[in-house]
Each structure stands twice: as structure tokens, then as C-alpha cells.
Amino acid sequence: MNDAMSRFLLLGVGGMGAETARRTANAYGPGIRVHAVDTDAAIGADASIPFTLLGGSRLAGQGAGGHAAAARAAVQDAPAQLDPVFAGVQLAVVVTALGGGTGGGATVEILKRLRSRGVATLLFATTPFAFEGEEKRRAAQTAAAGAEQEADASVILPLDDLVKNAGTDVAKDALADAERVLAEGITLLWRLLEKPGYVKLNAEQIIDALRTKGRARFAVAEAEGPDRARRVLDRMAASPLLTQGGARTREIVLGVLAGDDLRLSELGVLADGTRDLLGLSAKFAIGTVHDDAHYGGRIAAVVLAFDESAAPHGRKTEDQKALAQGGRVGGSSENLWHDEDLDVPTFMRRHLTLDR
Numbered sequence: 373m374n375d376a377m378s379r380f381l382l383l384g385v386g387g388m389g390a391e392t393a394r395r396t397a398n399a400y401g402p403g404i405r406v407h408a409v410d411t412d413a414a415i416g417a418d419a420s421i422p423f424t425l426l427g428g429s430r431l432a433g434q435g436a437g438g439h440a441a442a443a444r445a446a447v448q449d450a451p452a453q454l455d456p457v458f459a460g461v462q463l464a465v466v467v468t469a470l471g472g473g474t475g476g477g478a479t480v481e482i483l484k485r486l487r488s489r490g491v492a493t494l495l496f497a498t499t500p501f502a503f504e505g506e507e508k509r510r511a512a513q514t515a516a517a518g519a520e521q522e523a524d525a526s527v528i529l530p531l532d533d534l535v536k537n538a539g540t541d542v543a544k545d546a547l548a549d550a551e552r553v554l555a556e557g558i559t560l561l562w563r564l565l566e567k568p569g570y571v572k573l574n575a576e577q578i579i580d581a582l583r584t585k586g587r588a589r590f591a592v593a594e595a596e597g598p599d600r601a602r603r604v605l606d607r608m609a610a611s612p613l614l615t616q617g618g619a620r621t622r623e624i625v626l627g628v629l630a631g632d633d634l635r636l637s638e639l640g641v642l643a644d645g646t647r648d649l650l651g652l653s654a655k656f657a658i659g660t661v662h663d664d665a666h667y668g669g670r671i672a673a674v675v676l677a678f679d680e681s682a683a684p685h686g687r688k689t690e691d692q693k694a695l696a697q698g699g700r701v702g703g704s705s706e707n708l709w710h711d712e713d714l715d716v717p718t719f720m721r722r723h724l725t726l727d728r
């Protein structure tokens with residue numbers, strides 16, 4: 373497919389967002405519709421993915437220097453600037469670091485614009501490392517609250533948790549580690565979005581899931597060898613970010629990447645185990661990507677769990693929502709899709725733990 377024609381857009385905002393989008397594009401290969409924006413012209417100097425400089429007249433391409441208000445104003449100066457980038461997009465996955473000035477300020481305005489154009493949005497937003505201090509943390513919290521208001525679904529990822537299993541403890545490498553880990557997860561998600569096979573988990577289902585605003589959780593796990601399906605589940609179960617927080621799961625989307633040796637029984641183990649883990653009453657969908665070249669002998673799984681929204685009227689609203697869904701909350705809808713694409717890179721070396 374011509375990447376310009378895809379209805380899915382990956383948009384990186386700010387330095388970390390741009391780098392994560394770039395890494396995802398590299399890992400995915402041709403066919404991903406991707407764009408980066410920043411107030412810092414240097415971030416766009418690497419022309420490997422399309423880039424738009426924000427706030428040119430206000431910030432002169434120098435970045436927002438941690439000032440979210442300046443970045444936000446810069447987007448407000450030219451609200452339609454990114455419209456050509458958004459043409460024909462149905463779902464935008466926006467990735468950013470809320471601790472940055474651009475990430476913390478521009479993101480909310482961009483999400484607002486996307487929403488006004490009827491584009492569904494899934495936000496992956498990191499919050500600062502603990503070592504960055506209380507002020508940064510608070511600024512990111514404020515930015516998160518604003519961005520979550522505008523996004524359809526939001527996955528909030530503390531940077532410390534993203535790098536927990538990355539294997540290095542060098543501060544200067546920490547941001548790059550987080551970018552790499554997040555890019556690995558989004559790459560996998562992209563395969564599931566872009567490569568539906570003969571039985572689709574259709575993208576509409578994912579977009580529908582997003583449309584009920586709220587938090588989402590996201591994790592990736594991989595295992596090989598005997599009992600690999602169980603071990604994938606164990607790794608997911610060990611992910612505090614997927615299982616803690618007490619939120620009730622409204623909808624689960626499970627993607628399984630594997631080779632020709634994938635057994636039906638393994639899909640059963642993964643499907644049952646994921647539902648056990650996240651909630652049997654949640655709506656459930658599963659799809660597979662077949663890639664023997666890269667996944668022979670292994671299984672990788674990606675999970676998006678959409679939470680019941682923390683509704684202003686409390687628990688009652690969950691019941692109302694269940695009714696509004698026509699009783700589907702108690703049931704499940706299982707779909708399987710297959711993908712013949714053989715170009716999945718070998719990037720899933722470890723379990724990601726992504727927190728809320």
C-alpha cells in the first residue's frame with residue numbers, strides 16, 4: 373500500500389516523539405504513514421521521515437526549551453498548519469514525551485485539531501524520569517490531564533518503567549532506551565493495524581474501542597521454546613502496568629505474532645489467559661500475524677486493554693455503558709486474522725512493562 377494513502381498515521385511530537393516515530397518507521401519498513409513535528413529544527417534535520425517545524429516565527433526553530441506554554445501558543449498561531457498531514461487519516465497514533473516543552477504543550481493542541489477533523493486518536497505519552505525532579509513531574513501531570521481530555525484513548529507511560537528491563541542503567545542512554553522500547557511496541561501494533569489477513573480483526577473494531585474515551589494499557593511479551601504461550605502469559609501477568617491500577621477492562625485487543633509452527637491450542641491458551649488476566653467480561657478480539665522468517669519458534673503478543681472510563685458518576689455508569697453496548701459486555705467477539713507479510717524485524721527481545 374502507498375504509505376501516503378494509509379488511514380493510519382503515526383505522529384511523533386517533540387524530540388522524543390519524533391525519535392520514537394523514526395525508530396518505528398525504521399523497524400517497520402516501507403508502508404508506514406509517519407510524520408514528526410517539533411519546534412526544534414535540528415530534530416527535522418534527519419530527513420528519514422517527513423517533518424514539520426512548529427512555531428517557526430515564535431520559536432525560530434530553537435525548540436521550546438521546556439516551556440509548554442510557548443509550544444502550545446506556537447501551535448495556536450497556525451492551527452491549520454498540519455491539516456495537509458492529516459488528510460484522509462482515520463486513526464492517528466500520537467507519541468510524545470509530556471516532560472518536554474513541545475511534547476507537553478503542542479500535543480494537546482494537535483489532539484484538539486485531530487478531534488475537530490473527526491480523526492480517532494490513540495496517545496502514547498511518557499512522563500519524566502524520577503531524576504528529573506518534582507517540578508518536571510508536576511508539569512507532565514498537568515500536560516497529561518490536558519492531553520487526555522482531547523485524546524480518545526491514552527496510554528501514559530512513566531519513562532522509568534519503560535526502561536526497567538532495558539538492561540542499562542546509564543542516565544545518558546536512558547532516553548534512547550525508552551525510545552527504543554516504545555518503538556518496538558508501536559511497531560508491533562502497526563503490523564496488527566496495517567496487515568489484516570483473510571479473517572480480519574477489523575480496524576473499525578479498534579477505532580470503535582478508542583471512541584469511548586479513557587485510559588488504556590499496553591504491553592508486549594515474547595517467548596520461545598516449549599510452553600512459550602504460557603510464558604508469554606506469565607510475562608504479561610508480571611507486568612504491573614497491565615494488571616494493576618484496579619481499573620475494569622472494557623475491551624481487550626490481543627495480537628499474536630508467530631511462525632508456521634503456531635498451534636491452535638497456543639492461541640487458545642493466549643486468548644483464555646489474557647481474558648483471565650484482564651477480565652472475562654471485557655469485549656475481546658484476537659488477531660494473528662504470520663511471519664515464519666522472523667517468528668519461527670517464537671511467539672510475540674501485544675495487548676491493548678481499554679479501561680472502563682473513570683466516569684464522573686462512578687460505578688453506575690459502567691453498568692449503563694454495558695447496557696448501551698447492547699449486552700456485549702458479558703460476551704465476546706473473537707476474530708482471527710492472518711498476515712502473510714514476512715518483514716517483521718527481530719526487535720522483540722524482552723518483555724515490555726508499560727505503566728499507567
Ligand SMILES: Nc1nc2c(ncn2[C@@H]2O[C@H](COP(=O)(O)OP(=O)(O)OP(=O)(O)O)[C@@H](O)[C@H]2O)c(=O)[nH]1
Pocket residue numbers: 385386387388389410411412435436437438439443469470471472473474475476499500501504508543544545546547
Ligand atoms: N535521560 C535523558 N532524558 C532526556 C534527555 N533529553 C531529554 N530528556 C528528557 O526527556 C523528556 C522529553 O524531552 P524532549 O522530547 O526532548 O522534549 P520536547 O518535547 O522536544 O520539548 P522541548 O525540547 O522543550 O521543546 C523530557 O522529560 C526531558 O527532560 C537525555 O539526553 N537523557
Ligand SMILES: [Mg+2]
Pocket residue numbers: 386387388412435436472474
Ligand atoms: Mg526538544
